[in-house]
Amino acid sequence: MYRAIKIELKLTMAQKIKVYQTIGIERFIYNEYIKYNQEQYKLGNKFVSANDFSKYINNIYLPNNPDKKWIKDVSSKSIKQAMIYGEKAFKRFFKGLSSFPVFKKKGKNELGAYFVKNNKTDFEFCRHKIKIPTLKFVRVKEYGYVPKNANIKSGTITKIADRYFLSLIIEVDDIVKTENTNTKGLGVDLGVKDTAICSDGKVFRNINKTKKIKKLKKKLKREQRKMSRSVEYSKSKKIKLKKCKNFNKKKLKVQRIFYRLNCIRDDYNNKIVDEITRAKLKYITIEDLKVSNMIKNKHLSKAIQEQNFYAIRTKLINKCKERNIELRLVDTFYPSSKTCSCCGS
Numbered sequence: 001m002y003r004a005i006k007i008e009l010k011l012t013m014a015q016k017i018k019v020y021q022t023i024g025i026e027r028f029i030y031n032e033y034i035k036y037n038q039e040q041y042k043l044g045n046k047f048v049s050a051n052d053f054s055k056y057i058n059n060i061y062l063p064n065n066p067d068k069k070w071i072k073d074v075s076s077k078s079i080k081q082a083m084i085y086g087e088k089a090f091k092r093f094f095k096g097l098s099s100f101p102v103f104k105k106k107g108k109n110e111l112g113a114y115f116v117k118n119n120k121t122d123f124e125f126c127r128h129k130i131k132i133p134t135l136k137f138v139r140v141k142e143y144g145y146v147p148k149n150a151n152i153k154s155g156t157i158t159k160i161a162d163r164y165f166l167s168l169i170i171e172v173d174d175i176v177k178t179e180n181t182n183t184k185g186l187g188v189d190l191g192v193k194d195t196a197i198c199s200d201g202k203v204f205r206n207i208n209k210t211k212k213i214k215k216l217k218k219k220l221k222r223e224q225r226k227m228s229r230s231v232e233y234s235k236s237k238k239i240k241l242k243k244c245k246n247f248n249k250k251k252l253k254v255q256r257i258f259y260r261l262n263c264i265r266d267d268y269n270n271k272i273v274d275e276i277t278r279a280k281l282k283y284i285t286i287e288d289l290k291v292s293n294m295i296k297n298k299h300l301s302k303a304i305q306e307q308n309f310y311a312i313r314t315k316l317i318n319k320c321k322e323r324n325i326e327l328r329l330v331d332t333f334y335p336s337s338k339t340c341s342c343c344g345s
Helices: 013-042 050-064 066-073 076-094 211-237 247-278 301-307 309-322
Strands: 002-010 113-116 129-132 136-140 151-160 163-171 185-190 194-198 203-205 283-287 326-330
Touching: 013 050, 013 066, 013 076, 013 113, 013 151, 050 066, 050 076, 076 113, 185 309, 194 247, 211 247, 247 309, 283 309, 301 309, 309 326
Parallel strands: 185 283, 283 326
Antiparallel strands: 002 136, 002 163, 113 151, 129 136, 151 163, 185 194, 194 203
């Protein structure tokens, strides 16, 4: 059984440069993979898999482009992983689960720096430090998140608002689930006015209506306005945004507020899911919401996005599996609101 753990890192300047370089090369390879498949499609050739594209890069692309030798400056596993991400994006498109893969833009939707365990000494953990391939020992901001003697398989470093996080995949023993002898069930209705209303009368209020969140959203609006002024100034003076010294400072402020808002909402959703699943229940019933259709309502789209319905559902599925509770999904078009709870008519 595999489990994911996320911890914050305290990198040195040299380590930050290496991570930034790895993310940049992964983005370049991902974009080249999409571009190459588009070219092959126009020529009438078959779809190129990640393995075939890896052979093309090593045997044809790099020998013909000596100026692109910097691709080999990072781990080969990181480069291969970027190709695998691209292949997954195409497969999802072919199945009709997502739209056509788009090119990754610098500073937006960055891929994480992927590091795989090559030797036994890789991902060696000792109190406040963890050994990562190519980066050596990296300082961890908080101690106690990673279990002692954990079998770590791989890790990905991501950058969020000038902060670096390491997501680890660790192997843990399978939990022996005892038979659930409870008979009680619970219905949970997710909404905009209140985040969740339970059939036992318990109501979880909408955190986006609290003073704390409203204050942060107001601050975010002000900072975004300042940032947009810098953009308009650069356009009027015909100056590149990179040369505007204060633009990056303003952008970082906006990113930090966004990150803080996301953390508060995510923490609240975790507490809701934990409280619901902690009760002794046989099953939990929720509605299978089509959020993409709900967002089409221009008056409620922002409020629905802030509620993170899909995130709550995912967390609920995982917790129910962990605590051996059956999760039932009611059909989207089932007339639950129109059906009488007493007589059933």
